[in-house]
Amino acid sequence: MPPxxxxxxxxPLSRERVVAAGVELADAEGAEALSMRKLAQxxxxxxxxxxxxxxxxxxLLDGMVDVVFAEVHLPVAEGxxxxxxxxxxxxxxxxxxxxxxxxxxxxxxxxPGMATLVHHDAVIGCLLAGGFDIRGAAQVFAxxxxxxxxxxxxxxxxxxxxxxDEGDLADAILGGLPEGALPHLVAMATAYxxxxxxxxxxxxxxxxxxxxxxxxxxRPKR
Amino acid sequence: MPPxxxxxxxxPLSRERVVAAGVELADAEGAEALSMRKLAQxxxxxxxxxxxxxxxxxxLLDGMVDVVFAEVHLPVAEGxxxxxxxxxxxxxxxxxxxxxxxxxxxxxxxxPGMATLVHHDAVIGCLLAGGFDIRGAAQVFAxxxxxxxxxxxxxxxxxxxxxxDEGDLADAILGGLPEGALPHLVAMATAYxxxxxxxxxxxxxxxxxxxxxxxxxxRPKR
DNA sequence: CGATGTTGCCTTACGGCGTAAGGTCAACGT
DNA sequence: ACGTTGACCTTACGCCGTAAGGCAACATCG
Numbered sequence: 337m338p339p340x341x342x343x344x345x346x347x348p349l350s351r352e353r354v355v356a357a358g359v360e361l362a363d364a365e366g367a368e369a370l371s372m373r374k375l376a377q378x379x380x381x382x383x384x385x386x387x388x389x390x391x392x393x394x395x396l397l398d399g400m401v402d403v404v405f406a407e408v409h410l411p412v413a414e415g416x417x418x419x420x421x422x423x424x425x426x427x428x429x430x431x432x433x434x435x436x437x438x439x440x441x442x443x444x445x446x447x448p449g450m451a452t453l454v455h456h457d458a459v460i461g462c463l464l465a466g467g468f469d470i471r472g473a474a475q476v477f478a479x480x481x482x483x484x485x486x487x488x489x490x491x492x493x494x495x496x497x498x499x500x501d502e503g504d505l506a507d508a509i510l511g512g513l514p515e516g517a518l519p520h521l522v523a524m525a526t527a528y529x530x531x532x533x534x535x536x537x538x539x540x541x542x543x544x545x546x547x548x549x550x551x552x553x554x555r556p557k558r
Numbered sequence: 559m560p561p562x563x564x565x566x567x568x569x570p571l572s573r574e575r576v577v578a579a580g581v582e583l584a585d586a587e588g589a590e591a592l593s594m595r596k597l598a599q600x601x602x603x604x605x606x607x608x609x610x611x612x613x614x615x616x617x618l619l620d621g622m623v624d625v626v627f628a629e630v631h632l633p634v635a636e637g638x639x640x641x642x643x644x645x646x647x648x649x650x651x652x653x654x655x656x657x658x659x660x661x662x663x664x665x666x667x668x669x670p671g672m673a674t675l676v677h678h679d680a681v682i683g684c685l686l687a688g689g690f691d692i693r694g695a696a697q698v699f700a701x702x703x704x705x706x707x708x709x710x711x712x713x714x715x716x717x718x719x720x721x722x723d724e725g726d727l728a729d730a731i732l733g734g735l736p737e738g739a740l741p742h743l744v745a746m747a748t749a750y751x752x753x754x755x756x757x758x759x760x761x762x763x764x765x766x767x768x769x770x771x772x773x774x775x776x777r778p779k780r
Numbered sequence: 781c782g783a784t785g786t787t788g789c790c791t792t793a794c795g796g797c798g799t800a801a802g803g804t805c806a807a808c809g810t
Numbered sequence: 811a812c813g814t815t816g817a818c819c820t821t822a823c824g825c826c827g828t829a830a831g832g833c834a835a836c837a838t839c840g
Binding site: 440443444445453454456457458460461464470471473474475478479481482483484485486487489490492493518519520521523524527528534536539542543546547550551554 | 662665666667675676678679680682683686692693695696697700701703704705706707708709711712714715740741742743745746749750756758761764765768769772773776
């Protein structure tokens with residue numbers, strides 16, 4: 337094992353440092369700006385050096401996704417399952433909003449990392465402890481994650497909850513419509529624009545609770 | 559307007575033909591294989607010629623997304639809202655499974671096309687006719703689409719419902735685990751593998767119905 | 781008829797991408 | 811002292827999106 341320095345200059349690279357720098361760069365510049373060359377540059381190194389620590393860019397992305405999952409709250413299998421599942425869903429949403437590039441990657445990756453596997457195991461364990469059988473747990477897991485992913489995707493595609501909202505929507509919709517066309521869409525758009533107090537993000541928790549309560553009510557009681 | 563032929567050879571390009579060829583190519587080869595050069599080649603043309611019909615690749619993708627939305631069943635605002643919404647959700651799922659490349663694009667596009675706007679307007683109109691106010695319709699719309707998108711994303715990321723399922727999962731999970739680790743995940747994986755009759759896809763409709771019923775029950779009766 | 785745009789496609793070129801192949805050179809075990 | 815190792819670099823290839831400009835066939839008008 338090398339003594340943690342190559343010539344006296346910078347600390348040596350490692351798979352962890354490469355992946356962490358990838359997360360940082362994707363956070364800062366977006367997923368499409370993450371190239372091996374830029375990543376290497378941000379580490380003070382040439383592009384090809386990265387390939388001594390990750391096999392290729394796909395493996396880098398796998399590692400980055402695992403870092404993201406490692407940040408999500410691990411549910412514990414005690415007390416009412418809804419409490420822990422709610423906490424982990426809120427955490428998952430926060431993590432995904434912090435790493436928007438990850439949303440499109442999470443479910444498209446093969447080769448899940450250990451943190452991902454541990455996380456999934458914990459969620460399933462929580463549902464089993466909550467009284468679901470395996471099949472029921474699978475369904476609930478699927479529905480819950482569908483909700484969280486879908487919600488975050490829509491949240492991220494909103495025209496920047498802060499700032500220029502009105503102009504964009506008005507332009508896209510009022511741009512040359514035949515006067516009375518798309519009345520419902522226009523009504524909703526104007527309602528969005530005028531009602532400053534309405535924030536889409538506020539609908540996450542109520543919707544999730546509604547879903548959790550319904551699932552608990554559906555749960556076959558033993 | 560030109561007489562539909564340039565010299566006697568092929569029919570001339572058009573924005574529609576370019577976008578349609580893009581959809582076709584993405585369907586056949588996947589989103590990452592869609593390049594301007596290959597698209598041009600599939601049309602018997604050079605890459606730069608495409609830029610006389612679409613401004614850039616982003617606009618091409620916008621057009622392709624609009625084509626996808628145009629394929630989705632338009633709900634009508636008659637009868638119980640759940641019936642029409644259920645039909646449009648089933649249709650949306652089918653369309654997305656037919657065009658898997660579209661899932662990652664749908665909500666990330668700016669500049670929605672006319673078919674997209676018309677579709678959204680119809681869904682909102684259906685919910686308003688069903689008795690929701692604008693705010694409620696927005697919430698229901700968000701929840702429903704979160705469910706459909708999230709479900710399809712997971713469905714697409716499954717290890718090919720048809721064919722080699724077992725080997726992949728078993729390899730990824732059993733690959734060097736410390737014997738008793740991740741028990742719940744292993745249990746679910748083996749349950750998936752052994753139970754041939756269980757198909758994730760079959761859970762779409764029940765989950766959707768559960769959600770629609772719950773939303774109808776929550777709807778403020780006038 | 782010829783001159784004059786206009787249209788529809790092509791040629792060339794630039795900078796950036798992922799990565800295959802192989803080189804360099806300091807640090808280490810012997 | 812010396813061969814080995816391994817971290818990092820250099821070069822190069824074939825892709826990509828697309829800016830700039832060319833050119834031949836047509837529509838229009840004198």
